[in-house]
Amino acid sequence: MGSQTTKMIFPPGYVCRYDEQVMRLANMMGRKKPNVRPGGKGSLQWDDPEYVILEAGVTSEMAEVGLCLGSYEKHSAAEVAKKLGKSEDYCHEQLMKLAVYGACFVNRVEGVDLFWTETWIPGTMEMIVNNMDNIEKYPIVAYAMEAYGRVRGPLSSGAFPVGVGLMRVIPIESAIDGESRKAGYEEISKYLNENDLFSVSNCSCRTDREVMGEGCGHLKEDMCIQMGHAAEYYIRTGRGRQITREEAFAILKRAEENGLMHEIPNTDGPGHTHAICNCCGCGCLSMRTATMFKNVDMIRSNYRAVVDREKCVACGRCVENCPVNALKLGQKLCSSTPVVTDITTRITPRDEVWEEDKWNEEYRTNRENVVDSGTAPCKTNCPAHIGVQGYIKLAAQGRYQEALELIRLENPLPAVCGRICNRRCEQACTRGEVDSPVAIDEIKKYVAQLELDPATRKIPEKRHDYSDKKIAVIGSGPAGLSCAYFLALDGYQVTIFEKEEKPGGMLTLGIPGFRLEKAVVEAEIQIIRELGVEFRMGVEVGKDVTLTQLRQEGYRGFYVAIGASGGRKLGILGEEAEGVFTGIDCLKRINRGDVVDLSGNTIVIGGGNVAVDAARAAARLSQGEVRMYCLESREEMPASEEEIQEALEEGIHICNGYGPVRIAESGGKVEGVLFQKCLSVFDEAGRFAPVFDETDTILVPADHVVVTVGQSIQWGDLLEGTKAELRRNNTIVADALTYQTGEADVFAGGDCCSGPGFAIDAIAAGKQGAISLHRFVQNGQSLVIGRDRRIYKELDKKGAVLEEYDRTPRQRPDNLDGVGHRSFADGRGVLTEEQIQKETARCLGCGATMVDEYMCVGCGQCTTKCKFDAIHLERVYDGAGVEFTEMKPVxxxxxxxxxxxxxFKKIKKKFGAV
Incomplete structure (x- = not known):
């Protein structure tokens, strides 16, 4: 914003007409002195938004007739004709042009059309912008309406007592059920029940944002409800379509479910209004008054949110849905180090001169989720930032379906992750500082069992219907599946293109069944199918069909998630010998059901999870010896500790500190591997820089060698003809927040973007890709405005003071009977329900939500997202609305x-009292 903060922004090509009649009309509607010179002292100026928005579509003739209306006075065309000395038909024609444009209201009363003007906002400007013909012909009107609140807003800071602002938040009604002090005018149903005529229109604020290319992802269609005289006007002039009261209630319900809040024009007097808006904090111009200028009193309800810290589990749902960023995650645990305990804004317009240095100009991009001293480590360290504390508490209460739904808000593959996740949440768990971390993944695995049985499987409801827009996802691994899932939830027509014959990517082909049985993957993919996602198998994009051809088929955007499904070679002698495989190729063949002969002794080179998987698979295919050789020491091995232990239990030998020199062969067939001693793997800066003792070598005989030292990305001709770029390591270049590549309609995520990683990282990237694609394929939406940057910080675990906690040891599932070390079946069991109750009780409940009592507008959205009855609205004000004509003295x-x-505050400060 910068120097443009308090100025009208003009799009390229705008030229002012300097129409004096239109300026006079603008002055009259703004209640300026009637004889003020247009553009002079005491008048609006030629670049003021009030003039600009009228000039676009109001002619001199229309303005001349409109001037006869006065301000807030109802007149017929006959009365105007008498004042003006022109025919009634002419005056009616010009007045109807004004009404259709949006510069005045028209209602038919006892057979006669009555016309009148109202205030700029809420009123005339919304009416002008709600005419979609105006937007098409005169996009400048959107710029003018956006500018009005930004230019005039600072003048209103601190000027309105609570309840008297031009707009007013009305709490979501379920949030005030049972509230003993509630008043009728604070119940949204009152306004619908007292009216009989209703219409719905596009949201004017989001229309503005869309025209300016600043949309926040919340779309404009069918958002604002008009009632009574406003509905009559909207229907008659084509701004809105007539709906029933039942349809109006359904619109409110849908808005609430999608995280929106209710506001009403507050100028019709106490307990009356002509419209209900469904607003977001990142697009609404009224909410900007609160968030940018911190002038919350101008729009707030009489309520504010209060958190019951004992019940709160820091799942983050309230924080993520607060329209004004009044909620943040903090910690519940006592600490020996400083902790943020109060986030209420103290410097406010109520008793301060409110100048630009106190504004939050970047409020649409700088919202924060966590206080400076941090919050629960589990949510912080999970790449998808799942509400771990939340689903643990729901499981503790036996609310397993709700726990699963909470997980699925971020992770559509919970059963998969319950088996293969690298558990960064557990590694960070505060309980690990006491004894053992909470078995978070085992709890998730138990809950996700609901997905594996069709009888208990629940298909989520779609949030929207954007089925007119087609999006292609290329690759069906965890990133692609996640992206498709979240796009399908929004109602898009999604097609996944996969070059293999079965979906799942490396979940299906790269992970052996003893870690992830294919029935688990198929069960979760089935949910995505039932959401309407189409799978086109055996189709390689770039070879069988190109991006250009898919665009011609109507696909509006692409998410590239092809993974890193190729093996990487060592680049040493003998690597082409018979009996040498890459770990990826070996696992793919096994998972496809091919016959893989690994009889005899096998050497696996590598120390990561893929190496362990390959070694354990080899042990199941051979009666011979299986040995792993890796550069790293035991402590440095990148494989998870759990997998290493399972490999050791299965008799696999792990030989640390050795690097391959060459593969010995005879007659083209492998005979063994020559290794040299590795003295160190990383340099002082932690970079990979192995140092070897070339004099210390061993020759290890082997019948087969499996090389698992990395994965490669196989692009083929997928990106042919695009502006997308690849890095030196062959990963695609994409924006870190939006995942957009150099080709505007191509987004990318997962291993092909970040390099080989874990499923949960790919799942998180898939959701972010879906958010970006939703914004990209819709007109005028920004990829960054109003977007949660998901910056989390964990609390100081070393400083945590634990006074009382459940001392039950970590629960561990029993292995399944009859599944031996030589089986490809997953022999790991699931916790029993009794164990789940014990394990969930071990959670220390580290985090809790905090409320900025000043910034909270009392919308109640937070209460609808809380599963724990931990946040409520409390009535702390008693302000009622005032009719616009009576507002000035107040x-x-x-x-x-x-x-x-x-x-008074300045005097106290001067004399040192504060």
Missing amino acids: VIKQMVKRKGKIA
Whole structure:
């Protein structure tokens, strides 16, 4: 914003007409002195938004007739004709043009059309912008409406007492059920029940944002409800379509479910309004008043949110859905180090001079989720930032379906992750500082059992219907599946293109069944199928069909998630010998059901999870000896400790500190591997820089060698003809936040973007890709505005003071009977329900939500997302609305009181009292 903060922004090509009649009309509607010189002192200026928005579509003739209406006075065409000295038909024609454009209302009363003007906002500007013909012909009107609140907004800071602002938040009604102090005008149903005529229109604020290319992802269609005289006007002039009261209630419900809040124009007097808006904090111009200028009193309800810290589990749902960033995650545990305990804004317009240095100009991109001292380590360290504490508590209460739903908000493959996740949440768990971390993944695995049985499998409801837009996902691994899932939830027509014959990517082909049985993958893919996602198997994009051809088929955007499905070679002598495989190729052949002969002794080169998987698979295919050789020491091995232990239990020998020199062969067939001693793997800066003792070598005989030292990305001709770029390591270049590549409609995520990683990282990237694609394929949406940057910080675990906690040891599932070390079946069991109750009780409940009591607008959205009855609305104000014509003296009185407070505060500060 910068220097443009308090100025009108003009799109390229705008030229002012300097129409004096239109300026006079703008001055009259703004209640300026009637004889003020247009553009002079006491008048609006030619670049003011009030003039600009009228000039676009109002002619001199229309303005001349409109001037006869006065302000807030209802007149017929006959009355205007008498004043103007022109025919009634002519005046009616011009007045109807004004009404259709949006510069005045029209209602038919006892057979006669009555016309009148109202305030700029809420009123005339919304009416002008709600005419989609205006937007098409005169996009400048969107810029003008956006500018009005930004230019005039600072002047209103601190000027309105609570309840008297031009707009007013009305709490979601379920949030105030049972509230003993509630008043009828604070119940949204009151306004619908007291009216009989309703219409719905596009949201004018989101229309503005869309025209300016600043959309936040919340779309404009069918968002604002009009009632009574406003509905009559909207229906008659084509701004809105007529709906029933039942349809109006359904729109409110859908808005609430999608994280939106209710506001009403607050200028019709206490307990009355002509419209209900469904708003987001990142797009709504009224909410900007609160968030950018911190002038919350101008729009707030009489309520504010209060958190019950004992019940709160820091799942983050309230924080993520708060429209004004008044909620943040903090910690519940006591600490020996400083902890943020209060986030309430203390410097406010109530008693301060409110200048630009106190504004939050970047409020649409700088929202924060966590206080400076941090929050629960599990949510922080999970790449998908799942509400771990939340689903543990739900499981503790036996609410398993709700626990699964909470997980699925971020992770559509919970049963898969319950078996193969690298458990960064557990590694970070505060409980690990006491004894053993909470078995988070085992709890998730138990909950996700609901997905494996079709009888208990629940298909989530779609949030929207954007089925007119087609999106292609290329690759069906965890990133592609995740992206497709979240796009399908939003109602898009999604097709996954996969070059293999079965979906799942490396989940299906790269992980052996004893770690991830294919029935588990298939069960979770089935949910994605039932959401309407189409799978086109055996189709390699770039070979069988090109991106250009898919665009011609109507695909509007692409998510590339082809993974890193190729093996990487060592580049040493003998690697082409018969009996040498890459670990990826070996596992793919096994998972496809091919016959793989690994009889005799096998050497596996590598120390990561793929190496362990390959070694364990080899042990199942041979009666011979299986040995792993890796550069790293036992402590440095990248494979998970659990997998290493399982390999050792299965009789696999792990030989640390050796690197391959060459593969010995005879007659083209492998005979063994020559290794040299590795003295160190990393340099002082932690970079990979192995140092060897070339004099210390061993020749290890082998019948087969499996090389698992990395994975490669196989692009083929997928990116042919695009502007997408590849890094030196062959990963695709994509924006770290949006995942957009150099080709505007191509987004990428997962291993092909980040390099080989874990399923949960790919799943997180898939969701972010879906968010970007939703914004990209919709008109005028920004990829970054209003986007949660998901920056989390963990609390200081060393400083945590644990006074009381459950001392039960970590629960471990029993292995399944009858599944031996030589079986490809997964022999790991699942915790029993009794164990689940014991294990969930071990959670220390580290985090809790905090409320900025000043910034909270009392919308109640947070309460609808909480599963634990931990956040409520409390009525702390008693402000009622005032009719617009009676508002001026109330505002003047408030401004006088405010000036007194500012002066008193300065005096106290001067004399050292504060």
